[in-house]
Amino acid sequence: MQKRRLPGRRPLLLAVGAGVTAAALTAGMTSAFAATVFSDDFTDGNTSGWSKSGGTWTVDGSGVLNQSNAGSELARQFAGQTSWTDYSAQARVRPASFGSSSALVGLAARSASSTRMYRLALLGSGRAELQAVNGSSITAIGSASLGISTGTWYTLRIETSGSTIRGFVNGTQIAAGSNSLAGAGRIGLVTAYASGGFDDVVVDSSGGGTPTTPPPTTPPGPTTPPPAGWPTPTSSQKVDATIAVSGTFDGGLKRYYGIGDGGQSESQDPMFELAAGATLRNVIIGAPAGDGVHCEGNCTLINVWWEDVGEDAATFRGGTTYTVDGGGARSASDKVFQHNGSGTVYIKNFRVENAGKLYRACGNCSTSYQRHVVIDNVVVRNTDAIAGINTNWGDTARFSRITIVGDPDRETSICVKYKGVPKGSEPTEIGEGADGVNCLYSPSDITYQ
Numbered sequence: 319m320q321k322r323r324l325p326g327r328r329p330l331l332l333a334v335g336a337g338v339t340a341a342a343l344t345a346g347m348t349s350a351f352a353a354t355v356f357s358d359d360f361t362d363g364n365t366s367g368w369s370k371s372g373g374t375w376t377v378d379g380s381g382v383l384n385q386s387n388a389g390s391e392l393a394r395q396f397a398g399q400t401s402w403t404d405y406s407a408q409a410r411v412r413p414a415s416f417g418s419s420s421a422l423v424g425l426a427a428r429s430a431s432s433t434r435m436y437r438l439a440l441l442g443s444g445r446a447e448l449q450a451v452n453g454s455s456i457t458a459i460g461s462a463s464l465g466i467s468t469g470t471w472y473t474l475r476i477e478t479s480g481s482t483i484r485g486f487v488n489g490t491q492i493a494a495g496s497n498s499l500a501g502a503g504r505i506g507l508v509t510a511y512a513s514g515g516f517d518d519v520v521v522d523s524s525g526g527g528t529p530t531t532p533p534p535t536t537p538p539g540p541t542t543p544p545p546a547g548w549p550t551p552t553s554s555q556k557v558d559a560t561i562a563v564s565g566t567f568d569g570g571l572k573r574y575y576g577i578g579d580g581g582q583s584e585s586q587d588p589m590f591e592l593a594a595g596a597t598l599r600n601v602i603i604g605a606p607a608g609d610g611v612h613c614e615g616n617c618t619l620i621n622v623w624w625e626d627v628g629e630d631a632a633t634f635r636g637g638t639t640y641t642v643d644g645g646g647a648r649s650a651s652d653k654v655f656q657h658n659g660s661g662t663v664y665i666k667n668f669r670v671e672n673a674g675k676l677y678r679a680c681g682n683c684s685t686s687y688q689r690h691v692v693i694d695n696v697v698v699r700n701t702d703a704i705a706g707i708n709t710n711w712g713d714t715a716r717f718s719r720i721t722i723v724g725d726p727d728r729e730t731s732i733c734v735k736y737k738g739v740p741k742g743s744e745p746t747e748i749g750e751g752a753d754g755v756n757c758l759y760s761p762s763d764i765t766y767q
Contacts, residue, residue, distance in 0.1 A: 354755070355405070356398055356505070356521035356710040358737070366746055367710070367739040368395045371432050373509060381517065388415050388513040396429055398504040398521060399686050399711065403428075405523035407505045408475040412515040413468045416442030423514035426451075426506030427476040427483075434500055437508060438474045438485040440466045448476070448485035448493035450500075459483055460493025471517075523712070544669045544697045544721075545646060549623060551602050557589060560608075564593040569601035571621075578608030578628050586629050588612040594637060598622055609633065613640055613659075621645050627673070630656045634663055643667055653678040653706075660687035669697040677705040679713045681738045681745030688712040699723045703731035708738030708745065709756045717759035723767045732764060733757035 358367065361381040373385045373393020385393045405427070413423040424439035436459075437449045447461035464487060466472070475486040484494040507516045551573035558576060561567070567590070578586035586608040590598055594615020603610060605626035611619065616637035624631040627650035634640045638661030646669035647654045653675040657663050663677065670676045676698065679689040688711050698704060698720065707713035715733050722730050735756060736745040752759050 354520060354709075355402075355523045355712045356519070358397070358519045359517060362746060365395065366743055367737055368397045369740065370395055378515075382412075383507065383516045384414070384514070385507075385509045385516075386414075386513050388417055388421075388509075388511060391510060393509045394426070394432060395507045395516075396432070396504045397506075397519070400430070400503055402504065402521075402523065403502045404479045405521055406475060406477045407519075407521050408473065409507065409519040410471050410517045411440060411474050411507075412471045412517075413440055413466060414513040414515060415468060417511035419443040421509075421511040423509050423512050424507075425474040425476060426508050428478055428500040428503035429506045430500040430503040435503060435506060436476060436478065436483050436497070436500065437506075438476050438487075439508075440472060440474075440487075442466075442512065446472075446474075446485070446487045446492050448483065448495075450483075450497045452499055457497070457499075459495040459497060460485070462487070462492035464492070521710075542644065542667050542695075544667050544695060545644065548625070548646065548648075549602065551604075554604065560587050561590050562593070563590055563596045563598055565595075566597040566599065567601070568599050571600050571602055573602040573604045573625070575604030575606065578606045588633070592617045603631075607631075613637065616640065618643070619645065624648065624650075624654070627651075627654060630654070632656070633658060634661075635659050637661060640664065641666075646670060647676075648672050650674060656680065657689050657691065658683050660689065662690040662692060664692050664694075665696060666692075666694045667696075669699075670701055671699040673701040675703045675706050675734075676701060677715070679705075679707045679738075681706075681708050681736045682741050682743055684741045686711050686738055686740075690714045690716075692716045693718075693720065695719045697721045697723060698730060700725075701730055703734045703750075705732070705757075706734040706736055707756060709735045709748070711738045712756075713738075714756050714758060718763045719765075720759075720763060721765045721767060725766060728766060732759060 360377045360383050363377050371394045373390045374387040375385050377383050407427045409425050419442045421442040422439035426435040426437045429435035433453045435451050437451050439447050444466045445461050446464050448459040450457040473488050477484040481496045481498050552571045554573040556576040557574050577589050588609045590611045592613045597618040599620035602623045607628045609629045611632040613634045614636045616639045618641045621644040623645045624647035631647045631654045633656040635658050640663045642665045644667045648671040650673040655677045658680045677691050705715040707715050731750050735749040737748050739745050
């Protein structure tokens with residue numbers, strides 16, 4: 319197994335313009351927004367995770383996103399979630415050309431649609447203006463004359479908290495006011511009859527992008543040692559169609575097999591489909607297993623075993639709370655548990671062998687939920703990574719009492735971080751390891767045997 323090599327990241331640089339001192343820059347910062355839920359410095363050379371509307375956008379060799387069509391009436395790049403409410407959006411912005419005194423290069427927050435947003439604009443007139451934009455109607459919340467120059471970097475920041483909107487340029491507040499145009503929305507990079515460059519985008523949130531109450535540090539209920547080995551089936555039953563489960567299904571450790579082709583095809587049916595609130599227990603799922611188990615709402619899996627994972631062992635699709643207690647899975651070339659819905663997955667007293675990942679929060683589903691996983695008392699053998707999460711959406715993964723067996727070089731990744739993207743794109747890996755924000759564990763939580 320080869321350890322991943324992650325791309326280097328540049329530090330966030332703050333451009334200090336004329337007349338703004340470093341002390342003023344520091345004083346202008348706020349500590350109200352503490353959790354980074356999105357960042358992009360474009361060093362990967364692309365705009366994955368952004369959606370374009372108008373303009374000509376390219377990432378140059380220095381890792382700067384440029385909009386070069388100065389004749390475009392309105393060019394925009396959007397990222398983030400429409401559900402984001404209270405947050406701080408910051409970016410470095412460099413005007414390249416202005417077609418007129420009203421032309422602009424700027425940053426947007428709470429973009430409820432492509433034409434409704436709050437915008438901090440650097441204008442061709444030399445002013446910076448915080449605006450409430452509703453189609454062709456533009457209301458100035460406040461402005462300041464800064465002598466904006468082309469070819470110069472400016473750090474723009476918009477803070478939204480309830481109906482209070484504030485705009486900062488190079489760390490100094492230039493406007494603030496109360497406005498109720500948009501209560502939630504994405505971030506945006508914008509130009510109008512101008513060209514410019516953008517870099518070092520960061521979104522911090524105290525509300526809409528991160529959980530207000532972190533998931534518990536350990537799963538609920540009693541704890542038992544992970545099983546030492548795989549159980550022997552009491553009997554076997556071939557399954558020709560998905561078994562629907564409502565309430566509790568106890569398989570008595572019978573082996574169920576026969577759906578799908580044992581491969582990674584996305585079109586395979588599940589072996590079991592659990593209605594909201596259902597419990598599946600004492601079941602061995604043999605090969606072929608199709609798409610394993612689908613949870614359509616809150617569900618509980620107790621002492622469920624996957625002898626040979628096909629597409630996925632289980633997919634958590636609806637609901638907010640899912641519990642896996644006991645059991646195990648092996649031979650998953652990709653991942654064991656796929657988290658497509660919202661909420662928290664609890665995995666405890668479990669063992670996994672020969673797998674790509676034990677858990678993956680969906681990085682390109684049609685809905686970009688914030689997702690969480692709590693993994694406790696789990697034995698891991700010959701597995702590439704334990705969990706993969708999307709830090710730009712505020713996902714978290716907590717780990718405790720993890721035992722990794724037969725890995726003397728410590729090549730198993732505990733927590734891999736991705737940049738989640740819209741459906742149809744592929745998420746990119748951006749880092750790994752404990753950070754106290756998204757990947758939560760200490761060295762004492764991991765034991766190597």
